[in-house]
Amino acid sequence: MSTADSAHVSLAERAYGEIRRMIIRLELAPGDVVREADLQATLEMSRTPIREALQRLARDHFVTVIPRRGMFVSAIQFDELAMLYETRAIMEPYAARLATRRGTPRDWDEMAAVLAETTLPGKRPSELLELDRQCHEIIWRASGNRFLTATLDTLYAQSDRLWHMYLADVHDMGHAVDEHASIHGALVAGDADRVAGLIEEHVNSFDAQVRAAVADRLGTPLSSTA
Structure with missing residues (x-):
């Protein structure tokens, strides 16, 4: 893995950790809309690591993607x-x-x-x-x-x-x-x-x-x- 690839993985990992922490601490509460642009500004990161982190958070059931509506913080039923x-x-x-x-x-x-x-x-x-x-x-x-x-x-x-x-x-x-x-x-x-x-x-x-x-x-x- 090149240095650039390693840096990219590190950014995506950091984005995942930070966004998950925001969800756990209810800074992003169940049902809240998740906006990539807001997260880019808050975390001072580009779109790519944020998007990759959100894809992983969706797999881990922290966020839910609803077609034509957007992405939301998942509730726990x-x-x-x-x-x-x-x-x-x-x-x-x-x-x-x-x-x-x-x-x-x-x-x-x-x-x-x-x-x-x-x-x-x-x-x-x-x-x-x-x-x-x-x-x-x-x-x-x-x-x-x-x-x-x-x-x-x-x-x-x-x-x-x-x-x-x-x-x-x-x-x-x-x-x-x-x-x-x-x-x-x-x-x-x-x-x-x-x-x-x-x-x-x-x-x-x-x-x-x-x-x-x-x-x-x-x-x-x-x-x-x-």
């Missing part, structure tokens, strides 16, 4: 909540089992350093959520499976968006972060069964909290994933 979390509840424990076998002391030292940050006073919920994500990313990377990592990154981003939509103003992230301390201990001990079980509980707990928040906000009871 009630029936998709079950699919999102049941997929995470299967894939995250599997990745954790791989990470238990393939991870190194350096990985778990890095995770310990992230967990140490969570104990610092004055951490906002959004900052704790970012640290939660970093813990997951360390486990995904340690699994040594880039296909799992790519898929779980997209699934977590959708969960992150749900948190900003329904839980940001009410949810205490402290308990979720504490769960990572137990997960870390099991990873260090090399106990794959315990790691997988704790990860599944962690994902299902977040699922239950999102469902409760959606039901409370919209007055719409949601069925269990079971």
Whole structure:
């Protein structure tokens, strides 16, 4: 790959990350029109990397293209909540089992350093959520499976968006972060069964909290994933 091609890929990757972040943080809310010209001005990029990023975001279900109408930020439907979390509840424990076998002391030292940050006073919920994500990313990377990592990154981003939509103003992230301390201990001990079980509980707990928040906000009871 030439230097010019590498730079182009880097720009497209950066555009994807920035636009996805805007969608997750609700700077671009569900149903909003996505305009290439506005994004070019905001991100100070040309049309090509923006267009490539939007095509990828459409594949990842963050934006929806409606012929003759335009491009819109995708909504997350009630029936998709079950699919999102049941997929995470299967894939995250599997990745954790791989990470238990393939991870190194350096990985778990890095995770310990992230967990140490969570104990610092004055951490906002959004900052704790970012640290939660970093813990997951360390486990995904340690699994040594880039296909799992790519898929779980997209699934977590959708969960992150749900948190900003329904839980940001009410949810205490402290308990979720504490769960990572137990997960870390099991990873260090090399106990794959315990790691997988704790990860599944962690994902299902977040699922239950999102469902409760959606039901409370919209007055719409949601069925269990079971």
